[in-house]
Amino acid sequence: MDAICSIKNVSQSFSLSTKKSLEVLKNISFDIYENEVVSILGPSGSGKSTLLRMICGILKPSSGSVFYKGKPVVNINPNVSMVFQNFALLPWLNVEENIKLALKPLNLDKNEVEKYTNMVIKITGLTGFEEAYPKELSGGMQQRVGVARALAVQPELLLMDEPFSHVDTLVAESLRSELIDIWQSTQNPKSILIVSHDIKEVVYLSDRIIVLGGKPTQIKTVIENKLPRPRDYRSIDFLNMVDYIHDIITASDLPDIPEAIETQRKENVFEALPEASPGEIVGLLEFLDSHGGYDDIFHIAVELNREFGDIIKITKAAELLDFVDTPRRSIVFTTIGRKFIESDIEQRKQIWKKEILDLRLVRHLVDIVKNSDNEFLYKEDIINEISNRLPQEDPEKIFKTFISWTRFADLLAYDSETEEVSLQ
Numbered sequence: 001m002d003a004i005c006s007i008k009n010v011s012q013s014f015s016l017s018t019k020k021s022l023e024v025l026k027n028i029s030f031d032i033y034e035n036e037v038v039s040i041l042g043p044s045g046s047g048k049s050t051l052l053r054m055i056c057g058i059l060k061p062s063s064g065s066v067f068y069k070g071k072p073v074v075n076i077n078p079n080v081s082m083v084f085q086n087f088a089l090l091p092w093l094n095v096e097e098n099i100k101l102a103l104k105p106l107n108l109d110k111n112e113v114e115k116y117t118n119m120v121i122k123i124t125g126l127t128g129f130e131e132a133y134p135k136e137l138s139g140g141m142q143q144r145v146g147v148a149r150a151l152a153v154q155p156e157l158l159l160m161d162e163p164f165s166h167v168d169t170l171v172a173e174s175l176r177s178e179l180i181d182i183w184q185s186t187q188n189p190k191s192i193l194i195v196s197h198d199i200k201e202v203v204y205l206s207d208r209i210i211v212l213g214g215k216p217t218q219i220k221t222v223i224e225n226k227l228p229r230p231r232d233y234r235s236i237d238f239l240n241m242v243d244y245i246h247d248i249i250t251a252s253d254l255p256d257i258p259e260a261i262e263t264q265r266k267e268n269v270f271e272a273l274p275e276a277s278p279g280e281i282v283g284l285l286e287f288l289d290s291h292g293g294y295d296d297i298f299h300i301a302v303e304l305n306r307e308f309g310d311i312i313k314i315t316k317a318a319e320l321l322d323f324v325d326t327p328r329r330s331i332v333f334t335t336i337g338r339k340f341i342e343s344d345i346e347q348r349k350q351i352w353k354k355e356i357l358d359l360r361l362v363r364h365l366v367d368i369v370k371n372s373d374n375e376f377l378y379k380e381d382i383i384n385e386i387s388n389r390l391p392q393e394d395p396e397k398i399f400k401t402f403i404s405w406t407r408f409a410d411l412l413a414y415d416s417e418t419e420e421v422s423l424q
């Protein structure tokens with residue numbers, strides 16, 4: 001069978017304000033075939049939306065190519081349409097007008113416009129809401145309009161960018177089931193590519209799951225999902241599949257090698273700082289404390305009602321600071337973590353300070369602020385230094401973490417107006 005869309009050896013870099021470039025995607029290749037739903041699962045910032053923009057033809061890859069039915073995509077691809085996470089509806093147009101707007105570029109005659117509009121209104125359950133304005137609709141209904149608008153143009157390939165992340169869990173469940181019903185019964189669209197960070201969502205929707213990870217982002221693995229439809233979120237097979245993917249992500253993002261961080265320290269490597277604030281790290285430690293000092297990482301994500309990827313980032317940060325260990329899928333206190341959580345706020349700050357100064361990047365950046373002429377530097381200087389030391393990382397994100405961690409330790413201050421970083 002020929003692929004309808006092929007992504008071949010695609011890499012993407014973006015220029016940063018520091019005049020350096022950030023390599024976001026590296027050597028990504030996969031195909032999408034007719035009559036399948038494919039998901040791309042990856043953490044926030046891994047380049048999922050960037051991939052969709054390339055398939056739409058609005059972004060040219062830095063290297064590699066996207067092919068649609070064998071031809072390179074060089075302009076906007078008319079065979080695809082997109083559903084956005086924030087619905088992207090025009091507030092001054094009603095439901096029907098929002099849908100008709102999508103049909104405008106097709107230059108259809110009036111009868112066809114009416115026909116397609118009425119058809120998608122019907123299949124997306126919007127009958128009776130034709131004249132409502134977006135602000136009069138719930139999030140779930142607004143996303144129905146987003147889906148109707150995308151389907152009105154009869155795309156062969158529907159691209160969906162975290163389409164149900166802004167609606168309630170139960171509404172998201174019913175929208176997913178309606179989407180699969182539409183896809184199975186109408187063949188409009190023929191195939192769906194959905195990007196998501198929600199493991200349950202990708203297991204529910206897709207035939208194939210492409211798991212992204214690493215820096216720059218690469219394909220970690222591709223999982224075939226042969227669970228029969230309709231799928232049941234609560235069935236044993238479904239839960240086993242979710243667990244299996246959790247294990248793959250944990251094993252790659254939190255490798256179970258206790259010496260890894262120690263080796264990094266011994267070798268004096270500059271460590272990237274995970275995007276986690278002191279509040280989030282302390283929150284995780286307090287949660288762990290209230291659960292006997294030991295818990296399963298997925299259970300924590302559910303209990304704290306946080307994305308699994310966020311919990312991984314916070315756990316990585318806590319591990320880097322030597323507060324926790326992560327054997328298999330669990331998180332346990334280290335001696336230092338236990339001492340930290342049993343201390344008062346002043347002692348906590350002292351322990352925190354010692355731990356962050358054990359990190360080579362933090363120590364180095366604090367030193368350059370200390371040794372600067374006026375004991376202050378500009379954000380730009382720090383960003384440049386981070387880019388030099390960690391060219392594969394997003395320096396803005398590391399800067400944000402660096403400031404929040406050093407502020408909590410009462411080491412540095414940052415004035416966001418003047419962008420000055422100084423000693424406290």
Ligand SMILES: Nc1ncnc2c1ncn2[C@@H]1O[C@H](COP(=O)(O)OP(=O)(O)OP(=O)(O)O)[C@@H](O)[C@H]1O
Pocket residue numbers: 014015024042043044045046047048049050051197394
């Ligand atoms: N035009 C751009 N210029 C510079 N950097 C960019 C640009 N577009 C994206 N990036 C960076 O590329 C990385 C990937 O972004 P992208 O939005 O594709 O990720 P994502 O996986 O969709 O994330 P999220 O789930 O948070 O939407 C991010 O670090 C982002 O800041």
